[in-house]
Amino acid sequence: MDIPGYSIDWDRVIHEAQDAKRIIIRLPPGFMRHAKQIITFIQHNSEATVVLSAEHCYGACDYPPDIFSLGDTTEKIFHFGEARMPSLSLPPSVIFFEAQSCHSDIxxxxxxxxxxxxxxxxxxxxxxxxxxxxxxxxxxxxxxxxxxxxxxxxxxxxxxxxxxxxxxxxxxxxxxxxxxxxxxxxxxxxxxxxxxxxxxxxxxxxxxxxxxxxQEITQLREHILRQRMSTVAQAHDADSFGIIICKKIGQNRMPLAQNLKRILEKKKKKVNLFLLDTITPAHLDYLDMDCFVSTACPRIAIDDQSLFKQPILTPLEVEILLGYKDWETYKFDQIL
Ligand code: SF4
Structure with missing residues (x-):
């Protein structure tokens, strides 16, 4: 079994598959094109029924709670590509198979x-x-x-x-x-x-x-900081705020969302909390708010802002908007 450019411990995959009756496969987007090959490999090497979780899986954090509802003791989830996230308590039936790049002649x-x-x-x-x-x-x-x-x-x-x-x-x-x-x-x-x-x-x-x-990263940093200032400026006139809480286990920051609601309401803003699995422009348009705050993956506000017509703020940017912090203290959003 070969995924070009990556090495995976396929012997361990076969070993872990032996006592499973059903295996759900999770793949990062870059591996989706190899899905059929991986399914065939596991089916040829075990008695398990193999099911591909066909939704995008963006990281080791990416576990919708309902993925476990199908589970029984003979079901395993094989997560390819990522390393296990130690702070996330997932059942032992979730097994990570890291992919190491073979482009290592650096x-x-x-x-x-x-x-x-x-x-x-x-x-x-x-x-x-x-x-x-x-x-x-x-x-x-x-x-x-x-x-x-x-x-x-x-x-x-x-x-x-x-x-x-x-x-x-x-x-x-x-x-x-x-x-x-x-x-x-x-x-x-x-x-x-x-x-x-x-x-x-x-x-x-x-x-x-x-x-x-x-120099590219330094230039990009300056560009992104200007872009974030412009996004916060756009949010100045916003009256209604939607706070996005991600359902995925490793991205769920409910207490932070509730705290943001409290500080926004103190400044007389109308605030709603929204629980979402996948965050797309169509979902947010339907919710009809002036501005959104993402407590989900930091990538959504920083990397995907251009996809959305409403400003999407990070939690720290809300504090800047409300005057609790200034730009000199700007920090990248992290889930720590
Ligand atoms: S929260 Fe975002 S950046 Fe962090 S592991 Fe998940 S997908 Fe990756």
């Missing part, structure tokens, strides 16, 4: 990356598929005279140095010591989070595209 890229690092003390971070490379990077940087640091993992992470869009602890625990960060991963969202949370330069080594992002 030494030539490391050589280029060092040309752009600021200072001598470098924080090293990575997303889950590249987490094994943080020690390679650390050893390499030491040979070049740097002092690399790998930050202690947060509650939602499995490994030291591991960054999630909602848990940047591995970067923030070392922010007072490091001069800049070297982040290993693809995409922009995670390094943007580090730059917003720490205000330090972030150089990205992307093993998939085989490229180094140098």
């Amino acid at each position: 030494e030539p890229l490391l050589d280029t990356a060092t040309q752009y690092l600021s200072g001598s003390i470098i924080g090293i971070t990575a997303t889950t598929p590249f987490i094994q490379t943080v020690h390679t990077c650390s050893s390499y940087l030491k040979t070049k005279g740097y002092h690399p640091l790998i930050g202690t993992k947060g509650k939602r992470a499995t490994y030291d140095g591991q960054i999630l869009g909602c848990d940047l602890t591995a970067a923030t625990t070392i922010q007072s010591t490091v001069h800049s960060y070297l982040h290993i991963g693809d995409g922009y969202f995670h390094p943007l989070g580090i730059a917003l949370a720490t205000n330090k330069p972030v150089i990205v080594l992307d093993p998939l595209l085989k490229e180094i992002k140098k």
